[in-house]
Amino acid sequence: MADIYSIVTSQKLSYEQKVVALAHAAEDTLSVLPMPERTRFYFDKGVICNLNEGNAPYRPRYIMPDYEKAVKQGVKFLELDPPQDFDELLTFLQVLYRHVPSITTYPVFLGDLDKLIEPFIKDLSDEEVKRKLRNFFIYLDRTITDSFCHANLGPEATRAGRLILDVDRELEQAVPNLTLKYDPAITPDDFAEQAIYTSLCVANPAICNDVLNAKTYDRYGISSCYNILPIAGGSYTLTRLVLPRLAEMTKDKEEFLTKLLPEAMKCMADYMSARIRFIVEKSGFFESHFLAKERFVERDRFVAMFGLVGLAEAANHFAPEGKKYGSDAEADEIAEQIMDAITAFVDAYECPYCEIANHRLLLHAQVGIDTDYGITSGIRIPVGDEPESIYDHLRHSSRFHRYIPTGCSDILPFDITGKQNPAAVLDIVKGAFSLGQKYIAFYASDSDLVRITGYLVKRSEIEKWNKGQAVLQNTTQLGAPTYASAHLANRKVRGV
Amino acid sequence: MALVRKIIAQSTVDGPGNRTAIFLQGCNIRCAYCHNPETQAMQDAEAKEMSVAEVMTEVRKGIPFIRGITVSGGECMLQAEFLTKLFQAVKALAEEVHHPLTCLIDSNGTVPFARHPQLMEVCDGVMLDVKAWDSETYHLLTQARNDEVVKENLAWLLQHHLLTEVRIVCLPKRVDVEVILQNIAKIFDSIGEKAPARLLRFRPHGVIGELANHPMPSDEQMAEYAALAASLGLTATVK
Structure with a gap:
C-alpha cells in the first residue's frame, strides 16, 4: 500500500502516468497464474522476468491491428465510416490509435503509414500534405507519450514516405518511432539515402532487412522496440531469460547447458503458456474487444516472444579469462553453444494458441530494462567491447541475428x-x-535524439528528468537511468 | 611494391559511397595548403613498403561493405605501375566475390593519364585537382611548373568518360577560383561532356608553413563561388 501512496503523491509522475501505475498496482493484487516452486525460485533470482506485464493479463502485450482493412471497411464500434479524404483519414487514425490497447496502454504499432496515406494525397500539394502531417505527428507525439510506438515505411518508395521523412526531420520528435523496411531490389537508393540522412539528423528511422524479416510471417510489421510481429495479430507476451544471472548460479558451462538452462527455460515456457491461456481463455479479450470482433486482429495470428538478454555476459562468464564476446572466437563459440541450446528447446516445446508460429515460442533479443546493471541488450556486444572495425562488428551481429525471428x-x-x-x-x-x-539503427554523435535500446529519447529531456522535473514521455524515465547505467554515451562512434 | 602511408578501411569522404582509401607516400608538387604534408616526401620512416597482395588483404576486409577503393596520396600516379596491378587485383576480387568494386584515383593531374593505357582500362574514374588556372598562380601555390599537363589531363579524362569530379580548393587570393570555373566550363562545352565540380573550402587543419593559421573562406564567399559555378552551367557541390 505504501507503493500506491507513493504513486498517488508523486510529483515526478504526470497525471496519466499515475493512472497507469495505479492500474498496474491493482492488477498485481491478483494472483491467477500458476507459479510452481522452481518457477518462483527463478523469478526471485531475477533469472526469469516478466517485464512488468502484470499478474492478470487482460490484453495481449503487443497488438498489430490491420489498419489497411480498418480504413477500407470502417470501424463499427467507434462509429467510424471509411475515410474519404486526407483529413478524414488522419482523424480516423487518431481516433482508432486511441483505442488500441497494449502493455504500455498506448498503441505500439501505427501501421504502414506511407501506404495508408499515399492513396489520399494525390490531389494535394507537398506543402499541404506536410502541414497536415506536421499536426498529425505533433498530436501523436504529445498524446502517445511513450516512444515504444512504431510506424513503418517502405520497402517501396512513395511520395507519402518521402514527405513523412521530411516532416520527421523537421519536427525532431521521439514519437512516432519509424522503421524503413529495406529491400535493395525494391527500395531505390535515393529513398534509402533520404531515410539514412534523416536518421543521422534525428535518430529516426531505423532500417529493417525486409528480405530476411519478410520470411517470418505472411505479413509482418515492426512495433515497439523493433519487434517483428504478424500484422492482424501481435504477441501475447514477452517474458525474458536473464542469461548472466543464470550463468552465475552454475559451477561450469556443462552444468549451465545441461541442467539449469533447460530447467529455467521449461519454467519460463510453462509460465508463458499459462499467460497465453489466461488471455485466450479467461480475459475475454478476443470475445469482447472490437479489434477482435470486427476482425482487425485474428486470435490465431498472435505469437509469444521468448526473450533473451545478456548473451554477451553469459558467454564471457564461461570464456577463458580475458576472452570477450564480440572479439574472441572462444567466447563467440560459447555464445553459439548457448544459442543452439536455446533454439533446440524452443523448437521442441509446444505452446498453446500460437498457430502462426507452428505452436512454438519465438526468440526475441530483449533490449533490457532500466534496472539491468552490467547486462547487455539481447545478443549485442557490450558498450566498450565493440571491435575496432565496424565491419567486424557487423559480421559478428550477422552471425547471431540468424537465431532471432521476432526482433x-x-x-x-x-x-x-x-x-x-x-x-x-x-x-x-x-x-x-x-x-x-x-535490423540496424543509427544516430549522429551530436544528435539530441538518441536511441536508448531501441526507443528514442531526447538527451535534453533526460537532463530535465535527472534534475527532478516531470517530463512528458514515459520512456524518458526508462531512458534516463539506462543511458547512464548502460554507458550508452560511450558507444563506439563509427565514421571517419 | 609501393610506399603506403596509410589505409583507411572506411572512408565516406573519398568518392562516392563507402570506400577503402589508400594513401601513397610521395608527391611531386608542394601545395602551400596541403593538409597532409607528411605524405609529400618521397621517403618517410612512417610509410611502409607494401606489395599488391598485402594491400589486397586490407581491401578484402571491407567486402561486402565497400563500393570500391580510392587511391590518393601524396601523388599516387607517381606509382602508376603499382596502381595498375592493384586495380587488376581488385577487379579479380570483385569477380571472385560477386560484388562490384570500383577503383578511383585521386590525383593532382601532373602525370599524363594517356601514357598509362593499361591502368586506364581498370580505372573507373579520376578525381582531379585543379589547383590554379594561371601558370604563375599555380607556381606560387605549388612551387611547380607542370600545370599544362593538368589541363591536358582534364580534357583527356573528360573525352574518355573518366573524370569522376574536378576538385578545387577555394582559397581567395591564392587560388584563381573564378578563372578555373570559367575555363573548365569552356572545356566542358567544347568537348560536350560534363563532370561534377567540388568546391572544397580551404581548412587550416594539418597545414604547415605560411598558411598554417590562415582563416577559412566565409560561407558567403563559398556561396558566391557556388553561384558562379551554377551560372556557368556547372554541377557544383560545396564542402
Whole structure:
C-alpha cells in the first residue's frame, strides 16, 4: 500500500502516468497464474522476468491491428465510416490509435503509414500534405507519450514516405518511432539515402532487412522496440531469460547447458503458456474487444516472444579469462553453444494458441530494462567491447541475428561526417544485410535524439528528468537511468 | 611494391559511397595548403613498403561493405605501375566475390593519364585537382611548373568518360577560383561532356608553413563561388 501512496503523491509522475501505475498496482493484487516452486525460485533470482506485464493479463502485450482493412471497411464500434479524404483519414487514425490497447496502454504499432496515406494525397500539394502531417505527428507525439510506438515505411518508395521523412526531420520528435523496411531490389537508393540522412539528423528511422524479416510471417510489421510481429495479430507476451544471472548460479558451462538452462527455460515456457491461456481463455479479450470482433486482429495470428538478454555476459562468464564476446572466437563459440541450446528447446516445446508460429515460442533479443546493471541488450556486444572495425562488428551481429525471428538489432552512433555521405552509410547497410544482419539503427554523435535500446529519447529531456522535473514521455524515465547505467554515451562512434 | 602511408578501411569522404582509401607516400608538387604534408616526401620512416597482395588483404576486409577503393596520396600516379596491378587485383576480387568494386584515383593531374593505357582500362574514374588556372598562380601555390599537363589531363579524362569530379580548393587570393570555373566550363562545352565540380573550402587543419593559421573562406564567399559555378552551367557541390 505504501507503493500506491507513493504513486498517488508523486510529483515526478504526470497525471496519466499515475493512472497507469495505479492500474498496474491493482492488477498485481491478483494472483491467477500458476507459479510452481522452481518457477518462483527463478523469478526471485531475477533469472526469469516478466517485464512488468502484470499478474492478470487482460490484453495481449503487443497488438498489430490491420489498419489497411480498418480504413477500407470502417470501424463499427467507434462509429467510424471509411475515410474519404486526407483529413478524414488522419482523424480516423487518431481516433482508432486511441483505442488500441497494449502493455504500455498506448498503441505500439501505427501501421504502414506511407501506404495508408499515399492513396489520399494525390490531389494535394507537398506543402499541404506536410502541414497536415506536421499536426498529425505533433498530436501523436504529445498524446502517445511513450516512444515504444512504431510506424513503418517502405520497402517501396512513395511520395507519402518521402514527405513523412521530411516532416520527421523537421519536427525532431521521439514519437512516432519509424522503421524503413529495406529491400535493395525494391527500395531505390535515393529513398534509402533520404531515410539514412534523416536518421543521422534525428535518430529516426531505423532500417529493417525486409528480405530476411519478410520470411517470418505472411505479413509482418515492426512495433515497439523493433519487434517483428504478424500484422492482424501481435504477441501475447514477452517474458525474458536473464542469461548472466543464470550463468552465475552454475559451477561450469556443462552444468549451465545441461541442467539449469533447460530447467529455467521449461519454467519460463510453462509460465508463458499459462499467460497465453489466461488471455485466450479467461480475459475475454478476443470475445469482447472490437479489434477482435470486427476482425482487425485474428486470435490465431498472435505469437509469444521468448526473450533473451545478456548473451554477451553469459558467454564471457564461461570464456577463458580475458576472452570477450564480440572479439574472441572462444567466447563467440560459447555464445553459439548457448544459442543452439536455446533454439533446440524452443523448437521442441509446444505452446498453446500460437498457430502462426507452428505452436512454438519465438526468440526475441530483449533490449533490457532500466534496472539491468552490467547486462547487455539481447545478443549485442557490450558498450566498450565493440571491435575496432565496424565491419567486424557487423559480421559478428550477422552471425547471431540468424537465431532471432521476432526482433534483434544493432545501434550505431555515427560521426557527423556520415551526414555528408548517406550513400556510404547505405553501402554499409547493404553489406550487413547481405550477410544476415536483420535490423540496424543509427544516430549522429551530436544528435539530441538518441536511441536508448531501441526507443528514442531526447538527451535534453533526460537532463530535465535527472534534475527532478516531470517530463512528458514515459520512456524518458526508462531512458534516463539506462543511458547512464548502460554507458550508452560511450558507444563506439563509427565514421571517419 | 609501393610506399603506403596509410589505409583507411572506411572512408565516406573519398568518392562516392563507402570506400577503402589508400594513401601513397610521395608527391611531386608542394601545395602551400596541403593538409597532409607528411605524405609529400618521397621517403618517410612512417610509410611502409607494401606489395599488391598485402594491400589486397586490407581491401578484402571491407567486402561486402565497400563500393570500391580510392587511391590518393601524396601523388599516387607517381606509382602508376603499382596502381595498375592493384586495380587488376581488385577487379579479380570483385569477380571472385560477386560484388562490384570500383577503383578511383585521386590525383593532382601532373602525370599524363594517356601514357598509362593499361591502368586506364581498370580505372573507373579520376578525381582531379585543379589547383590554379594561371601558370604563375599555380607556381606560387605549388612551387611547380607542370600545370599544362593538368589541363591536358582534364580534357583527356573528360573525352574518355573518366573524370569522376574536378576538385578545387577555394582559397581567395591564392587560388584563381573564378578563372578555373570559367575555363573548365569552356572545356566542358567544347568537348560536350560534363563532370561534377567540388568546391572544397580551404581548412587550416594539418597545414604547415605560411598558411598554417590562415582563416577559412566565409560561407558567403563559398556561396558566391557556388553561384558562379551554377551560372556557368556547372554541377557544383560545396564542402
